Amino acid sequence: MTMTPTRRGAGLVAAGALVAGALGALPMSAAHAAEVTTDYSCDYTGGPHASSLSADVQAPATILTGQPLTLSATGVEYAWGATWSQAGRDYSMKYKGVTATVPVIVNGVALAQPAKLTFDDADLVVPAAGNMTWPAKIAFPAIPTTSGADVSVTFGKVDFDMQVALSLVGGGNIFIPAKVPCAVSGAAPTVASVDVLPPGTLASAAALRAVGKPVVGQRLSAVGGTTTPASAVAYTWLVGGKAAGAGAAYVVKPADLGKAVALSSRATKVGYKTKITTVTVGKVAAGTFVVPGKPKVTGKAKVGKTLTAKPRAVAGTKVTYQWLKNGKAVKGAKAKKLKLKKSFKGKKVSVKVTYTRAGYRTVVVTSAAKKVKK
Structure with a gap:
């Protein structure tokens, strides 16, 4: 129509x-x-x-x-x-x-x-x-x-x-x-x-563990925690019982010294109960660092002259000095420089350098000695 x-x-x-x-x-x-x-x-x-x-x-x-x-x-x-x-x-x-x-x-x-x-x-x-x-x-x-x-x-x-x-x-x-x-x-x-x-149950496929030592400055790596059937696994690092980091790796911090470290995994899969596993890693120990050689002492070893300590550089450390006379500490001689008085004549002078860093063991290195002339 x-x-x-x-x-x-x-x-x-x-x-x-x-x-x-x-x-x-x-x-x-x-x-x-x-x-x-x-x-x-x-x-x-x-x-x-x-x-x-x-x-x-x-x-x-x-x-x-x-x-x-x-x-x-x-x-x-x-x-x-x-x-x-x-x-x-x-x-x-x-x-x-x-x-x-x-x-x-x-x-x-x-x-x-x-x-x-x-x-x-x-x-x-x-x-x-x-x-x-x-x-x-x-x-x-x-x-x-x-x-x-x-x-x-x-x-x-x-x-x-x-x-x-x-x-x-x-x-x-x-x-x-x-x-x-x-x-x-x-x-x-x-x-x-x-x-x-009801939601299914995730079975463990590989045991959860941490690779590395709980030492300040060291890197810890998470492995395992996987399941059958396969699931999404997320890792959490616990320090002193509190979450301190997430992911498959964690670098131990100076603030962690003396605290207990644990690793937790959370396995999730739609249709299954979440599987949480926690393992103990250990108590955090102090880290170590290396000083590349002894400090040097520059200047003439002669009464009236000044000696200067030249320590090796180590990133992140603090250095302090102690001058020695015949291997014994000179009272009050804690500066980088030392002026040689008459009392140093004929004596052997050296400097002890102490390196400190939070969370690490202290390192002490002593220079070679110089004999002071008149």
């Missing part, structure tokens, strides 16, 4: 309502469910019109708590009801850009994200005879299973968005946007029914 220009606007609005029909069914229970159909009805001028969606939905029969449930479907087909399909043919109705959102209701509560139904534009043509049936695709949101309760999935009201057009006088089409909500006719069928099992 061709519409006149004066009737075109009203006809397009009615066509926009007609285009809705309703969304249908998504089957599913065990691993692979037989085709199931959900019936819907859409109200528009002229009364409600029936439609349905049928599909073969796949899902696991069981799933572990914490694993997201994923549904998929094949053979998805949307059918327009016979109560108005003839009107679609009379008006030469055409559609494009049709999509629909369908609330996914899990155990009576709708998920925040709906399922989405899409059609290929090439398929959206009213047939010359029979019901209008269009193949479709449906995308499901992931369904959480954190509560541990078995999962029962149904669908709610379908909201269609589309572009719809009628044949115009003189030929051609003008597409207009249309939105059509469709309610479930009667009780919504169950499209998925999945048993949620």
Whole structure:
């Protein structure tokens, strides 16, 4: 039927309502469910019109708590009801850009994200005879299973968005946007029914241990703590019972001196109980460092002259001095320089340099001695 220009606007609005029909069914229970159909009805001028969606939905029969449930479907087909399909043919109705959102209701509560139904534009043509049936695709949101309760999935009201057009006088089409909500006719069928099992147990695959010694300045490495089945393993280093670092390696700090070090692993896998293992590494000992050679003493070893200590440089250390006369400490001679008095005549003078660093053992090095001349 061709519409006149004066009737075109009203006809397009009615066509926009007609285009809705309703969304249908998504089957599913065990691993692979037989085709199931959900019936819907859409109200528009002229009364409600029936439609349905049928599909073969796949899902696991069981799933572990914490694993997201994923549904998929094949053979998805949307059918327009016979109560108005003839009107679609009379008006030469055409559609494009049709999509629909369908609330996914899990155990009576709708998920925040709906399922989405899409059609290929090439398929959206009213047939010359029979019901209008269009193949479709449906995308499901992931369904959480954190509560541990078995999962029962149904669908709610379908909201269609589309572009719809009628044949115009003189030929051609003008597409207009249309939105059509469709309610479930009667009780919504169950499209998925999945048993949620208790979380599994992760078995130890390799023992947790730390490689290296708990000594200031040393690097400790975490190995093991892995599980069967494989899981994501995170390491935490504990010093004095408190978390001090994360990751597979830890460098022992001066502040750790004298404290107990432990290593903890946390193995996680969706659908399994978290496995936490802790092992003792040991009590932190002082670190050691090496002084590359003895300090030197510069200057003439002669009464009235000044000697200067030249210690070897060691990064991060503090040095102190003690001058010696014939191997014995000279009272008050703790500076880098020493002025030789008459009392040093004929004596052997040397300097003792002490290196200190927090968390490390102290190192003392003495220079070679110089005999003082007159």
